[in-house]
Amino acid sequence: MEKVNFQINAKQYSTAKEEKPLLWYLRDDAKLKGTKFGCGKGLCGACTVKVNGEAVRSCQTMLSELSGAKVETIESLGDNHPLFVAWKKYNVPQCGYCQPGQIMSASALLDKNKRPTSEQVSEHMSGNICRCGTYQRISNAIQNAGVNS
Amino acid sequence: MIDITSVSRRDFLKWTALSTSGLILGSVGCTSKNSNITEFSPNLFITIPSSGKIKLVNHRSEMGNGVRTSIIMLLCEELNVSPNDIEIVQATGNSKYGDQNTDGSKSIRLNYERLRVMAAAAREMIETAAATQWGTKRSQLKSENGFVIYNGKKAPYGEFSLEASKLEVPKAPTLKNRSEFKLLEKKIPLIDGHDLAAGKAVFGMDVEVENMVYACLVRCPSVGGKVISHDDTQTLKVAGVIKTIQLSQIPNPVGVQNAIAVIANNTWAAFDGAEKLKVEWDLGDNSKNFKGPYEDYLKDKLKEADKKVHSVGDVDKNRTKKSVKQIYHSPFLVHAPMEPLVATAHVEKKRVKLWTPSQDPQRVRKSVASFLKLPLNKIEVNVTFLGGGFGRKSQADFSLEAVALSQLLEGPVKVVWRREDEIQHGFYHAQAFQEIEATLDSKGVPVTWEHKTVYPTIMSLFIPSSQTPAKWETGMGATSLPYNIPNISVKTAKVKSPVRIGWLRAVCNIQHSFAINCFVDKLARSQGIDPVDYRKLILGRPVKRKTERGPQDTARLISVINQCKNMSGWKDKVIHKKKMGFSAHNSFRSYIAMAVEIEGSSAEDVTVKQVDVVIDCGKFVNKDTIIAQMEGSVVFGIGALFYGKIDVVDGVIQQSNFHDYPVLRHEEMPIVNVQVVISDEEPGGVGEPGVPVIMPALANAITSAFGNEISSFPVKA
Missing domain, CATH: 3.10.20.30 (Beta-grasp domain)
Incomplete structure (x- = not known):
């Protein structure tokens, strides 16, 4: 093959x-x-x-x-990656299952735009479901990580 | 070096931990054979080795409820150690730990006192041992962050493990009071937070066992149906597929369905093979007996609701002429945790090992023992992280599928459910029809309240002949009405169901609080009174009453209503024509009020702008977990009210994935503010009780804003 x-x-x-x-x-x-x-x-x-x-x-x-x-x-992100630091600051995860996917989506967003507005975050992140409902914290963490990266 | 033989009291010691959960067995001081480390272990939850990290047991299931952190906080608070300095040991399913069924929002209620007592006792023993060694009294020294400190000396707890293990376990150790708390009632980040974010935590989906095969099951679309024939020609052509094998039904309450399992050497091959499998089904009696939409059948049953389950005063003699009446409908709901169901089992000759994201490992253990006719102690149930649960993972079916297949294949098997399997083979939140009729006095206060509530009972899972809701089900809202109404009746009817009914986050509180809180708003509107003021009016003077599911203190409900009114700026927002809705409910021993502000021009395009929450859950553990659970309940509830709907036609589920069973997405997230009441009352639940509050609050906001009364959901479907 x-x-x-x-x-x-x-x-x-x-x-x-x-x-x-x-x-x-x-x-x-x-x-x-x-x-x-x-x-x-x-x-x-x-x-x-x-x-x-x-x-x-x-x-x-x-x-x-x-x-x-x-x-x-x-697994490509180091333990001290700004997204992990921000995720910890806002104590984002509940069950945690969706979080790696959320973080990879967030990472792609921040690669292009380090200062996304909350509307841009919402739009970009709406393909990632979190059944536990951590969206508010995800938003805060992404904006914080953007500022600190 | 310490020799195990020198440990004089290493025998198992029985003692009562001043708990409701009975005896806690523990070994005091034992040394593992291959090391020279003494372990001081005054109970099953705490082990303090002479060197190395203190080990603390979490016996509850972590599914987003933050319970691993909360349980460890309870132990660490009284032990005076930092949650960051210990090792967490996840308990296997075993009744020696007491209740492990992580369901019913009761982890803290069951453990708040007893774990603190155990930890305080352990700390006192370490301190006493240190005091003896240093020639002083226990009262003269202090313990902090895992060290005992006295007169310039500082030593880790482990140095006193051996001596502590020789002491009697104190029966009534002194617990801290609130002013001494370092952890409790503070916002503590999840201990597992980084592992969860970084994908390092091991979920059921992540388990791998040497030489295991993967299974994807094609289950009968209707409960109890049978395989007539199957054609696996195309399936067997898929690279990686090993074979197909028929799996027989295991009856309720386990509820494994007749299925064809596709066995493969990787997950994708199993999925692909299952797609290509052709099965002809005999859909069985459930399909024949429930022709057409189940909704039509259930709606008719409301007329037959004449079985009285609760009565206060005399409704028939006291009706006034001022009557208000409304019918409410709520659909079947499915759990849809982000991690679909999965389990890995290895059935050996006389021993079983299981790795499962179970909310109820003891139930799984018993079910496996009974299925294989093995003694309980031959069954090891390892509990992984759960990618959400919401009640679905309290069921044993997915674990038993893995066990049954492993027995047939004589090797380890991992059963992986696709999303479609999870949506279509659930244990559903019951569809319900309700009617509430009230008659009012001249001030608009209800004199009579008649509530008919009709839905299939969860008990039908355990007792097939059960057709009316159990007392504990109607007790979730219908018979625990907090309002001060002199004449009340609650009636139900006999109802059957073609699908399995199960627990889903807040259970029957969902339909009951929806109907009651929407109806209270309807009464308020009929009287031209503000819905918050109207709630206070009909609550009247505070009362303490016994309900089916525990004590109810309406002073606490009134208090959260008042606090939520203030916090949300309700009065001001109403004056400024903001689109607002309100609701309040008592469940799982907690009291919650929510005010919702919406935007939009109709029920179809409505968005939720802000939700203000006040919760009184009594004494609590992790403040941030309570806030997170309220945020989560709001998301779960809005999603259900907007979109939640499982249709059952001819006994078969019509939905299959997130495209036709939508849940709330990021762009729909409102701002959620949470206020947690400081209280000296006994702990209440937090995982579930928010859900039945947000749903009617949102429905009331939509009704009030757009005029069309919401009495059924989903509103956007």
Whole structure:
């Protein structure tokens, strides 16, 4: 079978070029379990990672599309990343399951705009569901992280 | 070096921890065989080794309720150690810990006192041991951050482990009073906060066991239906699929459904194989007996609501001519925790290991023991982090599926539910129809209150013949009406259901508080009285009464209503024509009032701008967790009122994922302000009681703003 080569968190990976979602490659093959499965249909954002700097739903991103791509997952962020610091300051997580996806979405937003308005945060983050309802804290944390990064 | 044989009192010691939960067994002073570390462990929750970190047990399930932090705070407060300096040990399911069923908003109610007593006793023993060693009295030294301090000397607790383990456990240690609290009633960040944010916490979904296979199940669309035939030709062509295997029903209350399991060597192959599986089903009696929408069946049952379950005074003799009446409808709801259901099991010859995001590991343990006919002590139930629960993960079905498959396959199996499986094979919050009729006196105060409430009972899960709500169900709001009304009757009817009914965050308080709080607003409107003032009018003088689910003190409800009115600037906002709604409810021993401000021009385009919350939950543990739970309840409740709806047609669920079962999203988040009342009353719950308050408050705001009365939800569907 044809191979596809790409990077995950700056490490080179090579695997069969198949119609398998990146999500399950990350979780079951690369053993990077910070990226979560929530809906499998690109509706909830729990599986958000960055591909070439853009936030994508890894459950809808096939391995076959990843030739030469740079994938970044929650594991790529250092423990003292401004988003983690802000997440701690606002004590954001409840159950925590959606949070890695929220943070990767937030990271993609802050890459482009360090001072997003609350409307810009809302719009950008509305693809990421948090059933526990941590949205208010997420908003505050993103704006705080933007200021401090 | 300390030798285990020198520990004189390492025998198991029984003592009562002044608790309602009975005996706590603990070993005092034991040494593991392969080390020279003595462990002082006066009870099951606390271990102070002679060197290394203090180990504290959390026995409740962490699902966003912040309970791991709260339980550890209770222990650390009285132990005088920092939550950052200890190691948390997550308990397996075992009745020796007392109640572990993390449901019913009772983790703090059950543990507030007993864990503090255990921790205070341990600290006193360490202090006594230190005092003896240093030739002084316990009263002369102090303990702080895991150290004993006296006269310029400072030593970690562990140095006194051996001596402390020789002491009697004090039966009535002195607990701190509020002014001495370093942790309790403060805002303490979650101990697991960083691990959760960074994706390092291990959820049920993240469990991996050596040599395990993955299973995705195609379950019968209706409860109790059977497989007629299946074709797995295409399934077996999927790379990674190993085989398909039929799984038989395990009856309620476990409720495993007839299914075909696709077994694979990775999750995606199992999912893909399941998509490609063709199954012909016999949908069974539930489908035949409930033709068409279940809603039609249930609506008719309201007319049959003549079974009186609660009565005060005499409604029939005291009706006035001034009557107000309304019918209310609330749909089936499903939990939709962000982590779909999942469990990993390894059934060995005479031993079972299970890793499950369970709210109720003891129930799982008992169910597994009964299913496999093994003694309880052969079943190990490891509790992972739960990616949300909301009552769904109190059920044992997903854990038992993994056990049953592991038994059939003779190896470890991880069963992973897709979102569609979770939405369509739930234990649903019951659909309900209600009618409330009140007659009023000349001042507009109700003289009679007649409440008919009709919905399938959760008890039908345990006793198939159960057809009317249990007392504890009507006790969630309907028979615990806080208003001072002299003549009350509550009636129900017999109702069956084609789907399983389960607990969902706040349970029957959802429908009852919705109807009651909307109806109180309707009465207020009929009298031209402000809804907040009207609530106070009909609450009248404060009363303390016994209800089905505990004591009720309406002074506390009146107080949160007054505080919420002030906090929200209600009067001023009403004068300035802001679109406002109000509600107040007592459940799970807590009292909550909410004021909601909305924007928009109709029910369809309404958005929630701000919610002001006042909660009196008695004595509490982590202030920030209470605030977070109120924020979360507001989000959960708005989502349900706007969009929540599960349709059952021919016994089959019609929704499948977040596109047709929407929940609240970020852009719809209001500003939420929370005020927590400082109180000396016994602890109340916080995880659930906010939900039944936000829903009618929002409905009342919409009714009041746009004129069309909201008596049914979802309002945006």
